[in-house]
Amino acid sequence: MEITYELIQSLVISAEADGSKMVCEFEVPESQEVISSSAMIKRDKSVAGQIKQRVTRTVTSRARVSTSRLVRNILGGGMLGRIGSQAVNTATRGVTQDLNKGYSSNEKEAAIVEAFNKVAKHFHYDDVLGWQKAGAIVINKQKVRSTETKPVRKQVNRNASEFEKLVQKNTITNSFEKEVLARLLVEVAQADGGISSDEEQFLQEFIPDYEAFLQKPLLTPIECEEVSKSSKLTIYAIAWVVALIDLEINPLEEAKLFELGDWFELNDRTVDSTINTAKSYILEQNITLDSSNEDAITVGKLLGFSDDESLRAFIKFKKRMG
Numbered sequence: 001m002e003i004t005y006e007l008i009q010s011l012v013i014s015a016e017a018d019g020s021k022m023v024c025e026f027e028v029p030e031s032q033e034v035i036s037s038s039a040m041i042k043r044d045k046s047v048a049g050q051i052k053q054r055v056t057r058t059v060t061s062r063a064r065v066s067t068s069r070l071v072r073n074i075l076g077g078g079m080l081g082r083i084g085s086q087a088v089n090t091a092t093r094g095v096t097q098d099l100n101k102g103y104s105s106n107e108k109e110a111a112i113v114e115a116f117n118k119v120a121k122h123f124h125y126d127d128v129l130g131w132q133k134a135g136a137i138v139i140n141k142q143k144v145r146s147t148e149t150k151p152v153r154k155q156v157n158r159n160a161s162e163f164e165k166l167v168q169k170n171t172i173t174n175s176f177e178k179e180v181l182a183r184l185l186v187e188v189a190q191a192d193g194g195i196s197s198d199e200e201q202f203l204q205e206f207i208p209d210y211e212a213f214l215q216k217p218l219l220t221p222i223e224c225e226e227v228s229k230s231s232k233l234t235i236y237a238i239a240w241v242v243a244l245i246d247l248e249i250n251p252l253e254e255a256k257l258f259e260l261g262d263w264f265e266l267n268d269r270t271v272d273s274t275i276n277t278a279k280s281y282i283l284e285q286n287i288t289l290d291s292s293n294e295d296a297i298t299v300g301k302l303l304g305f306s307d308d309e310s311l312r313a314f315i316k317f318k319k320r321m322g
Contacts, residue, residue, distance in 0.1 A: 005109035006065040008116050011123070011131060015112050017041060017103060022111035028122055029131045035122050039114035041103050061244055063285035064202060070164070071238060072206035073128060074172050075182055138250055159321050163281035166237055170230035178233045180223060181214050182207050184260065191256040202245070224263035232264040233274065240278035247282065248303040279303045280313040287314065287320055 013025040013034060023038045124134045160168070172178055185203060189195045195203070226257045227235065239257060243249050261271040279300075286299045293311060300310025 003113055003117060004065075005113050006062055007125070008113065008131075010063070011116070012112065015108070015115075017108060021110055024112055024115040024117060026116060026119065026123075028133045028294040031133055033122075033133075035119045037115040037119045038161065039111045039118065041107050041111040043103075043107060046197070063241075063282055066204070066285060067238075067245060068205040069130075069186075070167060071181075071242070073130070073167075074167075075178055075206055076208055106218050145278065161281050161284055161317075161320075162277045163237055163241060166277060167179075167234050172231050172234055174231070176229070177227050177235070180215050180227055181235045181238065184217070184235060185242055186210075186213050187219060188239055188243055188256050188260075191304055192250040192252040202242075219263070221263045223289060224260065227264065232266065232286055233270070235265055236261060236266065236271075237274050237278055240275055241281055244278060244282045244303060247286070247299065276309075279305060283310065283313050284317045287317065289318060 008026070011026045011029070013027050015022060015024045017023075018038075020041050022041050023036050024036070026035045026037065028035060049083070122134050124132050126132060166194070172181065185207065186195075189199045189203060200210075207213060224232075236257075239260065243253050243257060258271070261274075266274070283296065283299050283303060283305070287296055291314070293314065297307050297310045298312035300307070300313070
């Protein structure tokens with residue numbers, strides 16, 4: 001399995017450049033153990049690397065990676081090997097890199113990955129359970145096999161967003177509800193008249209038998225009503241996150257989502273709250289603790305947030321991650 005920065009980002013506690021060395025700390029999941037490592041930061045001298053450093057760098061790819069992994073764990077589809085390689089067609093904000101001043105984000109992230117590879121023996125990645133402490137995977141998989149009729153719940157990271165907490169709390173395990181989720185995501189993508197190649201590539205990452213779902217009949221209000229109350233919230237939140245993943249949404253897709261909110265029998269307050277949770281999650285995926293208020297406001301405007309809403313989401317993010 002290829003280790004990418006996006007794949008290990010949740011494990012990084014700290015990563016500081018000390019001259020030409022990147023000093024890192026990684027947290028072992030479900031324990032208080034912290035593993036330290038370091039690696040030299042290498043300059044990317046290739047022409048492609050220099051171009052990449054100077055063009056608009058979109059961190060929306062982080063949102064795609066996180067969302068793809070989350071939905072794939074629910075639906076059981078997609079290919080793990082494609083994580084981190086998804087091309088993103090929407091640039092959110094650019095950073096001009098000067099090769100003569102410091103190191104670029106790409107160079108630092110490459111060093112973090114190298115540092116992680118040095119201590120990778122302490123970690124194990126499972127496509128269902130996510131990151132775990134090495135050696136614990138056998139026990140956990142035995143639990144999964146012996147409790148097939150029960151929800152497989154991962155421990156929610158203490159820094160998890162409200163969206164991630166909602167999905168974890170309201171786990172979808174029923175095959176009917178999983179099918180509703182997959183069909184809904186396809187229908188929302190088709191709402192504007194068709195699915196673009198970029199949208200299709202993204203959906204294929206986590207929807208099993210994607211081509212078959214293109215031939216499925218449209219969802220009916222009755223099918224949506226029959227989804228359990230808790231799963232309705234999860235499905236609806238995921239639909240909004242996927243629709244907003246590139247920081248823009250087609251009016252026809254938006255109208256489809258509001259119609260589905262009615263079919264799920266969600267009141268206006270719940271719909272508004274769910275949309276806010278989804279937008280806040282996408283905003284958080286496009287900022288870091290080092291981002292400025294202006295960065296948050298810029299991303300928020302693309303999501304339809306007011307300046308106050310953007311700043312409030314940014315503050316909550318910093319309080320949770322700080």
